[in-house]
Amino acid sequence: MFYLPSGSTTLLLLIQFSVGLNLLPADAEFLSGPLNQRVFLKGEFGIGLDPVAGEFRDCLTEDTESQDSCVEYAYDGSKVHLTIYEALNETADINCTTVIWEAEDCTVDAFQDCFDLTDAYWYGGTLVRKQYWPIEGTSHDLAPYVTGNVAGVPPGYGGVLERYWVNSDGMALHVDWEVPLWVSINSTGDKRLCFKAQYRDSPYFNYDDSQVWLKYTVCQANDVRQVHDYMTANYLAKPVDIPDERLFRYPIWSTWAQYKTNITQSLVLEFAAAVSEHGFSNSQLEIDDRWESVYGDLDFDPVKFPDPRGMVETLDAMGYRTTLWVHPFVGLASSAAMREGMQRRAFVTNPARRLPALTSWWADHTAMIVDFTSINGRDWFSSRLRDLQTRYNISSFKFDAGETNWLPDCYALSVSGVRNPSVYSETYARTALAADSHVRHQEVRVGARTQDLPMFVRMLDKDSRWDYNNGLETVIPHALNVGLIGYPFVLPDMVGGNGYVVLPDRELFVRWAQVNAFLPSVQYSIVPWQFDAEVVEITRNMTDLHESYAQKFIDLARESTVTGAPIVRPLWWIAPTDPVALTIDSEFLVGDDLLVAPVVKEGARSRDVYLPAGRWHDELRGGDVDGAQWLIDYRVELNELPYFTKIA
Numbered sequence: 001m002f003y004l005p006s007g008s009t010t011l012l013l014l015i016q017f018s019v020g021l022n023l024l025p026a027d028a029e030f031l032s033g034p035l036n037q038r039v040f041l042k043g044e045f046g047i048g049l050d051p052v053a054g055e056f057r058d059c060l061t062e063d064t065e066s067q068d069s070c071v072e073y074a075y076d077g078s079k080v081h082l083t084i085y086e087a088l089n090e091t092a093d094i095n096c097t098t099v100i101w102e103a104e105d106c107t108v109d110a111f112q113d114c115f116d117l118t119d120a121y122w123y124g125g126t127l128v129r130k131q132y133w134p135i136e137g138t139s140h141d142l143a144p145y146v147t148g149n150v151a152g153v154p155p156g157y158g159g160v161l162e163r164y165w166v167n168s169d170g171m172a173l174h175v176d177w178e179v180p181l182w183v184s185i186n187s188t189g190d191k192r193l194c195f196k197a198q199y200r201d202s203p204y205f206n207y208d209d210s211q212v213w214l215k216y217t218v219c220q221a222n223d224v225r226q227v228h229d230y231m232t233a234n235y236l237a238k239p240v241d242i243p244d245e246r247l248f249r250y251p252i253w254s255t256w257a258q259y260k261t262n263i264t265q266s267l268v269l270e271f272a273a274a275v276s277e278h279g280f281s282n283s284q285l286e287i288d289d290r291w292e293s294v295y296g297d298l299d300f301d302p303v304k305f306p307d308p309r310g311m312v313e314t315l316d317a318m319g320y321r322t323t324l325w326v327h328p329f330v331g332l333a334s335s336a337a338m339r340e341g342m343q344r345r346a347f348v349t350n351p352a353r354r355l356p357a358l359t360s361w362w363a364d365h366t367a368m369i370v371d372f373t374s375i376n377g378r379d380w381f382s383s384r385l386r387d388l389q390t391r392y393n394i395s396s397f398k399f400d401a402g403e404t405n406w407l408p409d410c411y412a413l414s415v416s417g418v419r420n421p422s423v424y425s426e427t428y429a430r431t432a433l434a435a436d437s438h439v440r441h442q443e444v445r446v447g448a449r450t451q452d453l454p455m456f457v458r459m460l461d462k463d464s465r466w467d468y469n470n471g472l473e474t475v476i477p478h479a480l481n482v483g484l485i486g487y488p489f490v491l492p493d494m495v496g497g498n499g500y501v502v503l504p505d506r507e508l509f510v511r512w513a514q515v516n517a518f519l520p521s522v523q524y525s526i527v528p529w530q531f532d533a534e535v536v537e538i539t540r541n542m543t544d545l546h547e548s549y550a551q552k553f554i555d556l557a558r559e560s561t562v563t564g565a566p567i568v569r570p571l572w573w574i575a576p577t578d579p580v581a582l583t584i585d586s587e588f589l590v591g592d593d594l595l596v597a598p599v600v601k602e603g604a605r606s607r608d609v610y611l612p613a614g615r616w617h618d619e620l621r622g623g624d625v626d627g628a629q630w631l632i633d634y635r636v637e638l639n640e641l642p643y644f645t646k647i648a
Contacts, residue, residue: 041171041218043115043192046101049080049108079104087217094230096219101197103211111214114194117186120167121582122193123224123570124484125185127158127460129470133477133570133585134168135185142184142194144202145175147425147448148405150460150470157183159403160447160457161422162485164235165193168572168582172227174235176215177449178419180204203404203421205413225576228484232564236486241454242557243489244441247521249550250283251543252443252491254398256325257498257525261290265305271527272320278529279540281547283521284321284441286398295364296330296337298384300392312393321395321441324388328381328401328428329359329367338368346370346380348411357408361401369406372427374414378434385435396436398458402428402446422448429453443491451486451564456521459490464497464504466602471497472508473600475515477585483566488557490568492516494525495539506531507638510538511599514641517542518588518596520553520567538639545641549590556591571595574646575612578628584610593646599636606633607642615648 083100101111121134129150132138141154145163148156163175175181175195182196197214199206217235221227232238253275255263272285293301300308312322330337330347341347347356348371356368371377388394404421415423425446432444433453445458459478465471475492482490495512496504503526504512516522528539556567569589571581587597587610595616597609611627618625620642625631627646636642 041115041169041220042119043113045099045113046080046082047112047114047194048110080108091230093226094219094221096217098215098217101214103213106211109200109212110196110198111212112194112196113214113216114192115173117191117193120169120171122165122167124162124165124481125157125183126161126485127478127481128185129155129460129474130468131470131474131477131481132468133480134583135165135481136191136193138185139187139189140183140185141187142182142196144204145181145183146203146420146422147403147446149403152405156403156405158460159425159445160482160485160487162236162448162451164231164485166224166228166231166484168224168576170221170223170227172219172221172231174217174219174231179214179216180206180212180419181214205419205421207417207419223576224572224582229563232486236564237449237452238486238564239454239488239557239561240452241440241561242554243455244283244439245550245554246283247441247456248553248557249547250281251522251524251546252284252286253280253282253320254286254288254494254523254525256286256288257494257496258527259288263287263290263304265307265311268311269314272315272318274527274529276318278527278536280524280543282320284323284395285315286323286325288325288398289363291324294331294334295327295367296334298326298337298388309392316393322393323396323398323441324394325398325400326385327361327399328370328372328406329361329364330370331364331367341368341370341380344376344380346374346377348407348413350408351410351412353412357411359406359408359411361406369408371414372431373418373423377414378427378431382431382434396439396442397432399428399432399435399442399444402444426450447482447487454489454561456489456491457482457487459493461500462493462497464499464502464508466508466600472512472515473586475512475519476588476598476600479519479568480566480570480585480588483568484570486564488560488564488566488568489520490566491521491523492519494523496526499526506535507602510535510638513539513542515598515600517546517598517641518549518568518590518594518643520557522546534639541639542641549594552590552594567591571610571612574614578612580610580630581612595644595646597634597642597644605637606635608632609634609642609644611644614646616644617647619643619645 081102086097089096117136122136123134128138128140143156145157147159147161150158166172179197180199180202182198184194197212199212219227221230259267268287291300315322330341347368350357358366359369370381402425404424425448429444429446429450432442433455436442440455443456443458447457463470467473479490495516496509528535553567559565571584571587573589574592575581586600589595599607609631613628616625616627620640634642
């Protein structure tokens with residue numbers, strides 16, 4: 001139901017899908033009749049527009065056979081058209097309505113609709129630095145909804161991003177990919193999710209000088225799980241395969257947090273030897289930042305790595321595959337790569353498309369950046385990676401960056417006919433897959449319409465702290481949100497965080513290892529033996545526990561290729577109408593029958609554990625317990641991880 005009262009500065013839209021499309025007269029008493037039984041979504045619509053006397057028209061024609069009903073409303077001297085149609089849907093108990101705002105001339109250059117967050121719990125969208133679950137606890141000012149830097153000033157949205165949100169009342173929102181979308185979430189505490197379409201002062205490409213438009217679809221079902229399953233089937237892609245099984249079984253060991261840029265050939269070999277000597281398994285060893293002489297050379301620094309092929313052969317003999325950290329930048333000091341890339345026309349250019357445009361990134365103030373929307377750029381970059389693999393027997397790569405915020409201030413991409421700059425992240429991710437399409441043990445940190453890619457997507461860099469400010473408490477919310485928007489192969493960041501300001505203390509490191517034990521893959525860098533023997537033992541036990549459930553992760557990964565379901569699931573996945581399950585952010589499910597409740601609070605030696613309805617076996621303490629209840633002050637010593645198996 002759409003209620004458009006006159007005489008207001010905004011259009012108030014109250015949507016009820018259970019009765020189809022109905023337009024009430026301005027003097028109707030809302031919720032007064034039998035048709036008005038439930039309001040699923042409230043909000044302000046057409047914000048900033050001046051509604052004047054208009055005319056409703058039936059827009060259902062022979063060309064709109066897929067629509068059950070359609071109305072059009074022209075107002076403001078016919079400068080704006082609002083079209084609302086309900087699509088025919090063969091799925092029982094699912095109703096979807098599409099809303100389209102269109103400007104007829106340039107006097108209207110923006111549309112904004114806002115949805116009330118107060119009547120339901122909301123999930124999805126993207127990652128932010130202070131990640132909460134549900135997401136209405138987050139506060140983010142209006143910003144272009146493109147892949148970006150969550151630590152920027154002002155902060156952008158995350159590198160893994162989709163235009164999809166869902167709430168606990170069974171409502172879902174999906175915005176068209178080409179809309180020049182801006183989004184705010186609970187900005188200044190307003191308790192609203194706002195969509196704004198605007199080209200002005202935005203990163204979107206209005207390549208044909210078209211008028212602004214906003215298009216989104218609202219779907220409603222009986223509960224959050226039902227509507228999410230429908231949206232997954234109809235709006236989100238599914239992985240075409242799964243990543244390398246070894247990544248699900250054994251931990252990745254990275255040099256980054258332990259050594260930062262101070263890595264050398266001897267340190268890499270010492271690192272690998274220490275991992276083995278302490279009895280830990282591995283899926284691969286990743287050599288991170290500063291193995292190159294100059295950023296963009298894509299060749300080993302001959303001083304720090306005098307015999308890289310010999311090093312890789314030694315690592316191979318020790319049971320390690322070797323992967324390298326790579327990025328899309330070429331520094332100006334890398335003269336040979338710069339000249340070759342320019343000759344190949346491989347870089348993002350200035351708007352005139354004559355010269356490479358310059359950008360800056362966290363490690364270099366002036367650099368060129370490869371254009372992955374260009375065949376030339378993709379082919380050149382990929383050929384250089386193949387050369388590394390051939391010369392040094394490198395197995396795969398960790399692909400860093402790729403978000404749109406690293407693009408130059410003024411630039412042009414090779415691709416034409418595209419409005420959304422997140423296409424850069426999409427093509428970067430697809431290039432990353434092509435570099436290791438057979439084994440698939442690479443990682444990437446961006447995702448935009450790339451749910452189909454069978455590779456791990458890494459969370460944003462974590463800080464070594466406890467709280468919701470990108471600390472340990474955000475690991476589970478990040479994993480849940482990434483899975484919900486269609487990326488089941490989530491790679492949590494390094495156990496203990498990155499140690500940018502300070503290294504984690506022993507308690508934080510141990511609790512972090514326990515959280516990661518039941519996530520799809522584990523990545524270590526800060527080494528447990530720098531603490532003490534107890535930490536080594538606990539970490540080894542958590543690693544062994546993860547390995548013992550590896551086949552479950554692999555089976556669930558294969559399930560995701562069929563259903564699109566995440567591996568790591570919120571508690572409401574099996575209890576979609578349970579008001580407690582809808583809000584739990586420190587527990588998660590692995591599949592439908594394994595519940596994990598780690599400790600994420602500093603100093604805690606107990607926690608309250610919520611079990612959804614059913615019969616559960618306590619794997620830590622033993623015994624069976626009924627669900628639909630809290631286990632209050634459940635004791636959890638430093639070396640313990642509570643987890644439960646659903647048995648009925």
